[in-house]
Amino acid sequence: MTLLDTINSPKDLRKLDRKQLHELAGEIRHRIIEVVSRIGGHFGGNLGIVELTLALHYVFNTPRDQIVFDTGHQSYPHKLITGRRDTFDTIRMHGGISGFCKREESEYDVFNAGHASTSISAALGIAVARDIKDENYRVVAIIGDGALSGGLALEGLNQAGHLKRKLMIILNDNDMSISTNVGAMSGYLNGIIKGQAYNQAKDLAKGMMDRIPLVGGKLHGMASDMEQLFKHMIVPGTLFEELGFKYIGPYDGHDLDFLIDLFEKNKDYNGPLLVHVITKKGKGYTPAENRPIWSHGVSPFDIDSGDVVKSTKSSPPSYTAVFSETLIELAKRDPKIVAITAAMPDGTGLDKFGKALPERMFDVGIAEEHAVTFCGGMATQGMKPIAAIYSTFLQRAFDQVFHDVAIMDLPVVFALDRGGIAGADGPTHHGIYDMAYLRIFPNMICMAPKDENELRHMLKTSFETGHPTSLRYPRGNGFGVAMDAELQSLPVGKGEVMREGEAGVIFAIGNEVWPAVQAAEILAKEGVEVAVVNARFIKPLDDELITRYCRPFARVITVEEGSLAGGFGSAIMERVQQLGIRDIQFHRIGIPDEYVHHGAQDVLRAQYDLDANGIAKRVREFLRSGSKTEELDPEVRAMIARGATEGEIAQFIFRNVPEEELRKLPGSDRVDEVVYGLRRTATK
Template structure:
């Protein structure tokens, strides 16, 4: 019997028995595995929260009650139960279901997410609004143990505890974020997991004290007075109690009956903030994901029978792999080089560095702000720290980049992977703002390579310069160009003239240089001669190269895989204005003032006109006098 096909909304769960709920859980897992194998997505975290999600929707009445997911990469079951089962095959595809909760997609998605550690703050905001409006509904935040390492999560816990408002925080403890959890909070939760020892110890103390003739009862009475202190000394759940939460747990996060019973009692009997600690298994129900939860956190298409990724025919390395090898090569030459990641050693390519130079590798957990200031501290005493981080997550450390790195002119190197449009993960993960916000920071050098060989040289150069540097490079395969083994220092702020022509100058940066070259070649067939400049540096610009070209051509076209507002094209316009060059039109191609939805990387590049065809049309329209 296919129970899943009968579930049209969460209300349909109210009438299911425990056995039916367990059958439903198995059917949901089957659907998730099948869909992610075809589309890619977040597999292991979603398989670990099936029973928890079923229990939540059985107990609470959404959308009136608010469920707030942290990060949201564990919310596929939530999507399936809330009217999106029939369209689930479109997961992460263009115009399909998004990979994360999205307020514009469903009324059941109470809050849009994609980055870690936001759920408690958002849920507390909802609880405050509820109370101000004299309304009566429940607010539940679900946060993983990895996201609990983020500073905003701790800020939210601190504020929520002192507020005394009714709020339920569920700590989904699977001993992992993406990679293995690190830090003191991880150690702390490990102690809570031995809760059975606490229960036995408490019984033993009670029995021993009661058996002492004469004084046993009075000592036991005193012990009862200080039971909170006794409990806190043995069970570290007292940390949450000290913050003002009632701590419940840990519970088996795959036992539907226990979860439902606990949630019902919390909903009915507790008025203040409650933290429910549940233990789940990441990847549960699919053996390859259980064995390798880190590899199955976020995956591309794979073979269900073997768990192996569907092989790519390409032998061209990814930019991440090129960065990884270059950093290892440089670190072998310079003992002052260190590497820092914020819970993404695999995604950023630092695993190889960690294996070869473990004493110089630091995973700080999901704590980008800390990662940057931690790097600044190292740089201030002579080290050469490299902070490898996704572009979208670097936004979280903007103040630290300004205040702790750039203001002190410290030689921290930010390596921003997944810069530009990342594809199926959608607007929460596109790294399109980095050029705009980095180029306005004094002392900052910002670079973008046209290919993998240039990435190697940029990393070497950044580690040689004595100032803050950022290198941004895209997701996926590089260009397949030959790579030189030796490293070459790039002159700071020096671009590269790739071709000369007097009709137009195409000034491109990063991934768009290849498209500019393609456009130049096609335009030449129509006797339109274009200069092509590989800018290399977003900041500082090669002013002499750009100004020299501007004085010789009929128009300039700038091309960037980033936000137009304040981005690379804006920098070129400012350069021309500052040098009183007003007679050459500038056509800017880049990402307009909107958030870009999901799709394959090529689909959304085309949607944003980031291709050679758009460059060709821009030049031809101007040359032919039809540019509008």
């Protein structure tokens, strides 16, 4: 029995002595390494926050005292000691616990997260509510140096410093975002840390100088000049002090005893307090300490070597990789192309672009809003900026897309990786809404490739539209299709017919096109032929194809890996209505009005009928639904059993099935003939 086995809540933790706490820290690390090496997950940040988490729950009276984790990817130690030890190895798995903080999961998770930089604002809100209600508990926000670069965090600091409420903010500074942290704030924090070393070096130098009688005085003068120069380094935290905080630190965030004493001493400080602690990503596990980027989020790995377990079967290239290579190819030909990422150079593939064309790649930090407006500014000067941002994170910059790009019709390209179901990260990370929230802006062009080959052509096309253009593609590997050597420009607003069929038509977008084609093949084997259209564009839509396939009484199915509300299917319905086409029966397949949980992409796609079998099932049901023929089926069978003639059966069907329904049946081009023939017989 380990110590961890005895910790069912922080109450049990508080019964331990200091020595046992150290032991527990080791066990927690061990557990995280063991589980993440098997199932993957967030890693380095969790190993780096073990002591901090233990000290906080040891000193603060949780859950009454409120601890708000920023982003939440580093909440694994917190989960292990707040009642989720036994379910810990289900983390991020379908039906298992979440990889982030979730109020639905535990009373210790006080605020849901997944997107960065929210903790200060949320904690301040909690503190102000506490004061209004005249209650008395403590509120702590833990924010990383990466998340502190986000505008929202700075807005929170701004108000917290002004309101002067009792609020502790812990800056967990490991000098890393997912990749190396960037920007002036990061430089400032580094200055504080280096300032410490400088202070020590200065004291040492002063002592030495005092022992050199002749030159000592002169050297002192020089040192004082340097002191002026390094003023901000010597007085750490000036910036925070000037914003209205009391600043203390920087401290060693792995010194558990020290942290406990520190929090004990300061837990009731009556005002905004910023505690700066220095931690190391991957702490305690050498392979992760040595590869901090790798250690952010990992796939299963071998504990001894730290090497990621490679799959033996070769897989098609990822969309991200194809995007990255194609963008470099295009940018080498066009010096106006500049690439922007918001703290995700690796995730978006722009790291390679940065290596190939460093002067044309900008990592702006976790600052999607700024990234978009920054692109807008560049576009006014004739540059061709492309912002590579995950679909879900672009939501942060909704107003910037509108106000700083679309309304001026600036040709900024939005490359939206992780469009659709993102997988294990869950509801905060699925890229479900971009089709709905981007197509509403006049001037926007929105497209989604059916596979990795089409992504290449679309990327080329997106720089040629002359308008703000979004290009969304999913997380993961492509379909393994053949890749065209030459990049092509696609006609804007034109779709592609993948397959003909008379029973109905499927309009599919993006990575749902091939599954729709496969679904049509499944149905064809059952004798039902449906057409499939690759829409390519969510906006503008292809009026010609819509008019061709959405004839009166047609059965139209739409498929999208995105929200049904306002998404691609809605766009088709709206267009059909605008074109004045009537009597269409629609069936839309996509994400309904609910949040998609976490889990493997294929599992979630199957859950929402977004794989070939699911689409086939839904189309089959839809084509049969409301069908009078179907309802009459038992009676017709009974007539056949009684030996009724074909003519009698035909008359029976004609009397009971409305003409428009007969027209929708396979072979409906002959319906007129059938109908008139039957009418003559029936009226005799």
